[in-house]
Amino acid sequence: MEHILYLDGSLTDISWVIKTNESIITQNRKHVEAYKNKITVIQSKYVALHVALFWGIGTFNIKNEDHVKIKLDEKIIYQQLKNEITVHDEFIKNKIKFIEKFIKQRKLKVEFEIISSENNKATKILNQRD
Numbered sequence: 001m002e003h004i005l006y007l008d009g010s011l012t013d014i015s016w017v018i019k020t021n022e023s024i025i026t027q028n029r030k031h032v033e034a035y036k037n038k039i040t041v042i043q044s045k046y047v048a049l050h051v052a053l054f055w056g057i058g059t060f061n062i063k064n065e066d067h068v069k070i071k072l073d074e075k076i077i078y079q080q081l082k083n084e085i086t087v088h089d090e091f092i093k094n095k096i097k098f099i100e101k102f103i104k105q106r107k108l109k110v111e112f113e114i115i116s117s118e119n120n121k122a123t124k125i126l127n128q129r130d
Helices: 041-058 075-081 090-105 121-128
Strands: 002-009 013-020 023-030 067-072 109-114
Touching: 002 041, 002 121, 013 041, 013 121, 023 041, 023 121, 041 067, 041 075, 041 090, 067 075, 075 090, 075 109
Parallel strands: 002 067, 067 109
Antiparallel strands: 002 013, 013 023
């Protein structure tokens, strides 16, 4: 099955949208206290990606060997995930390792795509929390 995953994060919240055929699932969460106002927006977006993949698998919305198109509105995240640039941030390195391990374990076929912030469906969900 094919899914489109949008994600976003702020200093206090994360959100994601998983679109599958005609189904659209939206989620948003407050950061756990360990992260709330203590990580950067880019780090928060990595948390959103990590949680969205884990949640998607855990709720059986995303299944082993599915195709997941991940829409990113930050060029630097795209470059980091595609190994085009070196990551110096330990928090991000750890998130990338987990995400890559999870993708490999679940045999997901993942494709990353850069989008504009205006086209990020998760941003609309994130902004509804305020």
